[in-house]
Amino acid sequence: MAERTPERLVRLLGLVAYLDRHPGAPVEDVAAHFGVTPGQVLKDVDTLWVSGTPGYWPDDLIDFDASSHESGVLRLTQSRGMTRALRLGTREAVALVAALRALRESVGDALDPAERDVLASTLDTLTAATGEAAATVDVQLTVEAPPEVVAACRAGLREGRRLRIRYVNASDNVSERDVDPWQVLTGDEHSYLQAWCHTVAGERLFRLDRILAAQVLDEPVATRPGPARETTFRPTEAHDRVMLELDGPARWVAEQFPVEETVELPDGAFRVVLRVASPAWLRHLLLRVAPHVRAAEPAEVARDAADAARRALARYEG
Amino acid sequence: MADALPPAERLLNLVIALVNTPGRMTKEQIRASVAGYDREGSTDAFERMFERDKETLRELGVPIVTVHGPAHGDDAGYRVDLDAYALPPMELSAAQLAVLGLAAELWQDQTLRADAARALTKLRVVGATPSATDAVVGLAPRLHAAGPALGPLLDAANAHQVVEFTYRAASTGEVRRREVEPWRIIASRGGWYLVGLDRGRAAPRVFRLSRIVGDVTASGPPDAFTVPADADPMAMLVDAQHGPERTAWLAVAPDRAGALRSRAVAAPDEPPPAPAPPGLDLVAVPYDRDLADEIAGYTDAVVVLGPADLRDEVVRRLKEAVAMGDRLAERAGGRDG
Numbered sequence: 001m002a003e004r005t006p007e008r009l010v011r012l013l014g015l016v017a018y019l020d021r022h023p024g025a026p027v028e029d030v031a032a033h034f035g036v037t038p039g040q041v042l043k044d045v046d047t048l049w050v051s052g053t054p055g056y057w058p059d060d061l062i063d064f065d066a067s068s069h070e071s072g073v074l075r076l077t078q079s080r081g082m083t084r085a086l087r088l089g090t091r092e093a094v095a096l097v098a099a100l101r102a103l104r105e106s107v108g109d110a111l112d113p114a115e116r117d118v119l120a121s122t123l124d125t126l127t128a129a130t131g132e133a134a135a136t137v138d139v140q141l142t143v144e145a146p147p148e149v150v151a152a153c154r155a156g157l158r159e160g161r162r163l164r165i166r167y168v169n170a171s172d173n174v175s176e177r178d179v180d181p182w183q184v185l186t187g188d189e190h191s192y193l194q195a196w197c198h199t200v201a202g203e204r205l206f207r208l209d210r211i212l213a214a215q216v217l218d219e220p221v222a223t224r225p226g227p228a229r230e231t232t233f234r235p236t237e238a239h240d241r242v243m244l245e246l247d248g249p250a251r252w253v254a255e256q257f258p259v260e261e262t263v264e265l266p267d268g269a270f271r272v273v274l275r276v277a278s279p280a281w282l283r284h285l286l287l288r289v290a291p292h293v294r295a296a297e298p299a300e301v302a303r304d305a306a307d308a309a310r311r312a313l314a315r316y317e318g
Numbered sequence: 319m320a321d322a323l324p325p326a327e328r329l330l331n332l333v334i335a336l337v338n339t340p341g342r343m344t345k346e347q348i349r350a351s352v353a354g355y356d357r358e359g360s361t362d363a364f365e366r367m368f369e370r371d372k373e374t375l376r377e378l379g380v381p382i383v384t385v386h387g388p389a390h391g392d393d394a395g396y397r398v399d400l401d402a403y404a405l406p407p408m409e410l411s412a413a414q415l416a417v418l419g420l421a422a423e424l425w426q427d428q429t430l431r432a433d434a435a436r437a438l439t440k441l442r443v444v445g446a447t448p449s450a451t452d453a454v455v456g457l458a459p460r461l462h463a464a465g466p467a468l469g470p471l472l473d474a475a476n477a478h479q480v481v482e483f484t485y486r487a488a489s490t491g492e493v494r495r496r497e498v499e500p501w502r503i504i505a506s507r508g509g510w511y512l513v514g515l516d517r518g519r520a521a522p523r524v525f526r527l528s529r530i531v532g533d534v535t536a537s538g539p540p541d542a543f544t545v546p547a548d549a550d551p552m553a554m555l556v557d558a559q560h561g562p563e564r565t566a567w568l569a570v571a572p573d574r575a576g577a578l579r580s581r582a583v584a585a586p587d588e589p590p591p592a593p594a595p596p597g598l599d600l601v602a603v604p605y606d607r608d609l610a611d612e613i614a615g616y617t618d619a620v621v622v623l624g625p626a627d628l629r630d631e632v633v634r635r636l637k638e639a640v641a642m643g644d645r646l647a648e649r650a651g652g653r654d655g
Contacts, residue, residue: 006378008326010436013333017443033447034439051330053338054351062334081337084404085443089379090476092437095430099421102505103459115417122414129406136475138552139424140506141459146580168576172619186459212580251486255528268492284615290638299650306643308617309636315595315621316633 008044011036012051013086015044016062019076020083026073045074052080093130098137100126106141106186112158141186145208152214153193156181162219163195166212171280175199178217182225184208196223239275242282245295246270253289269294283308328354329371333380333398342385342395372396378436379403410445419448424459429469464510467527468503470534471512475500477540480517484531493531498523499543502551513551515543522549524558566605567591567623569598574619578603578612591624610635 011034018033019025031038045064052061063078088096100123108116156163163181168174179195182203191208203226241260246253248268253259260273276282279301286293286305296302323331331353336343349355349364356364372382381402385395410418418441422434467483474481478499485496499515501522510527565583567590568575583602594600598621603609610631613620617636622629 004432005325005329006374007432007436007439008324009329009333010378010439012326012330014439014443021443029447033442047327047330051327051353052334054335054353056353080334081400082334084400086403086440087379087405088437088440089377089433091377091430091433091472092379092440094472094476095425095434096418096421096437096441099424099434099459100417102424102461103417103421106459118411118413119417122410122417125408125410125414126418129408136472136500136502138502138504138506139461140504141424141461168580172574172576172616174573174576187461209580210577212576251529255526283617286642287614287617287635287639288611290635290642293642293646295649296646299646302646303643306640309614309639309643312614312617312621313633313636313640315618316629316636 010086012044012048013082015041016048016076016079016082017085019074020079024068024073024075028072030074041074045069088130093126094137097123097126097130098139102139102141107184141191145191145211149208149211149214150184152216153181153184153208153211156214156216156221157183159216160221162198162217162221164215164217165193165206166214167206168210168212170278174212179204179206180221180223182223194225196221239277242274242276242301243295243297244272244274244289244293246272246289247292247294250289250292253285279304322356323354325354325371328352329375332371333375336382336396336398337400337403339397342387342397344393344395346393348396379440405440405444408444410441412446412448415442415445416448418445420459424461426461426463427465427468428463429472430464461505462510464505464527467530467534468510470536471500471503471527474534474536475503477536478543478545479536479540480538480542481534482537483534485525486529486531496525497537498525499545501545501549503527504551504555506555511555513554522554524555564605564625565602566609566625566628568601568603568613569594569621569623570601571598571619575601575616578616578620594623595621614639 014034015030018030022030027038027041031041034041048062049064050056050061054060059078060080061078062080062082063076065075065077068075100119104119104123108119111119152163155161163179164176165179166174166176177197177199179193179197179199182194182196185192185194185205193206193208193211195204195206196202197204244253245265246269248270251270254262254270254272257274260275263271265271274282282301283305286296286302287309290305290309293302332348335348335352343352345365345368348368350357355367375382381399382396383399385397387393387395418438422431422438425431425434471481473479480497481500482495482497484493486493497517498512499517500512501514502512504511504513512525512527513522514525515521516523565588568578570579579599579601581603583604590600590602600623605625605628610628613622613628614632614635622632
């Protein structure tokens with residue numbers, strides 16, 4: 001897909017101002033700094049080379065030293081007054097300041113003192129530069145795990161050492177596992193440890209609030225981190241298909257879970273098809289929406305939930 | 319077609335021209351001299367393109383000012399206010415740029431993701447290149463996408479413009495048009511919320527963005543309202559999500575409900591209302607609003623000892639589940655017979 005106009009324009013303007021500050025910067029370094037390929041930087045330079053003030057005679061144009069260009073470095077010889085760094089737009093400021101604040105509130109305590117200082121100084125600098133712009137958005141990220149679990153995970157990550165964790169899964173089974181920590185994914189609902197689990201010989205996401213204890217081991221990690229994963233459940237064909245017909249007040253089910261299809265019914269009710277990985281999870285869901293369930297297929301999922309509820313009620317009687 | 323430059327290059331030339339103009343440039347001068355504008359096309363097409371370009375540049379933070387000529391009836395002219403153009407003087411270390419890169423990763427939404435990426439490009443001009451050692455080790459923040467309503471709501475909240483949208487109420491499923499003064503947009507616990515004054519009800523309300531049906535439109539002029547000094551949008555949302563802080567006493571089957579056990583309060587202030595039945599463990603956890611749902615989900619692995627309202631809530635949910643089973647079985651039976 002072609003790059004969008006605003007992104008390219010902002011980089012073109014940024015390149016001129018950056019090269020004014022860094023004369024003779026190698027193309028490779030500039031590319032790494034702006035997170036694009038060296039080929040893209042050269043394309044941008046070609047564009048800047050023919051851009052300038054009306055008239056567009058040689059003296060009107062942004063210009064580079066051609067000889068240094070051939071040797072793989074960029075030296076600006078005419079900037080046409082474009083040497084200032086462009087300020088942030090309102091929404092741009094909001095996006096970064098709100099994200100920094102969210103980081104500070106959520107993971108600030110889990111950072112080491114040097115990292116915390118960097119975060120604080122960055123936020124101060126940016127707030128000073130953008131004023132009150134960010135007051136319109138608040139982001140609350142969640143790290144609801146015990147602080148000692150978060151600290152152990154980060155120590156394992158920092159030192160490249162294996163962790164031994166006690167983990168309770170969605171079906172309420174507790175297990176002890178040795179894992180290579182890859183990274184902590186901090187979400188707005190739950191946070192996860194992405195890791196290689198030696199016990200099952202596979203990559204796993206562990207919800208931080210379900211890690212009951214974590215201990216840093218002496219063994220170094222033996223696997224290389226994979227890419228960050230989506231933290232939301234991705235259903236596959238292998239999971240059981242369950243159809244539920246629900247009343248309007250249970251609308252959140254369709255909003256919160258990855259449903260395969262939603263069909264609106266008269267009087268505000270709706271029908272959803274879900275893929276379910278764990279029977280315990282489905283039973284839990286049915287208990288939450290019980291008064292609003294009009295139909296369920298297969299029928300035994302509702303029967304199973306009702307039977308479990310009946311056993312629980314017996315505990316309260318007598 | 320010598321003039322068919324890509325839009326980014328046309329805009330670049332427009333910015334350079336408006337920065338370097340000694341006084342101002344009128345629309346006619348821009349059309350006649352700035353590379354990328356079509357001199358031969360219709361005036362309407364040029365006007366539309368120029369208005370769009372001005373809007374794009376303003377959104378990107380390029381301050382285009384309108385300057386009126388000294389003589390009455392002169393065309394308005396334009397220039398870029400260079401003082402307002404520039405980022406305040408600052409230098410960012412490699413470590414600071416690394417933190418900003420991490421922060422920009424937070425957004426999953428197309429709109430804010432693009433905004434954050436552009437902001438990062440701008441800040442890179444005054445920053446040093448981060449190396450691997452500058453990375454904040456192992457943290458990767460992620461936020462649920464908010465959907466199409468977020469962009470227009472943000473713009474309206476920033477400009478203090480009233481918005482209109484169609485909303486599906488959670489409690490009743492009722493769908494109605496709302497007119498709202500957008501005060502604050504909040505991402506919290508997996509949801510995106512708008513807190514603002516519902517003009518129809520003349521009272522502050524919390525709206526969930528995912529329940530907005532169709533488009534959000536800004537209606538009316540900017541600066542149409544002020545957020546009351548005593549408004550506390552975050553507190554309103556927290557109220558909507560939580561109750562006051564209390565302790566819940568539970569009897570838990572051995573080796574079960576690990577996630578609940580992990581939240582156990584070490585030393586609660588009050589004694590338990592009743593001892594745990596034989597064979598079950600006594601566990602105290604903070605009592606928040608979602609607790610009854612969670613406990614009911616464990617069915618016979620967790621029994622509530624107190625407080626009484628939590629116990630009643632859980633028992634009610636269990637009875638509802640039994641009723642659901644009976645209701646559905648009856649329907650199935652009716653169909654068979």
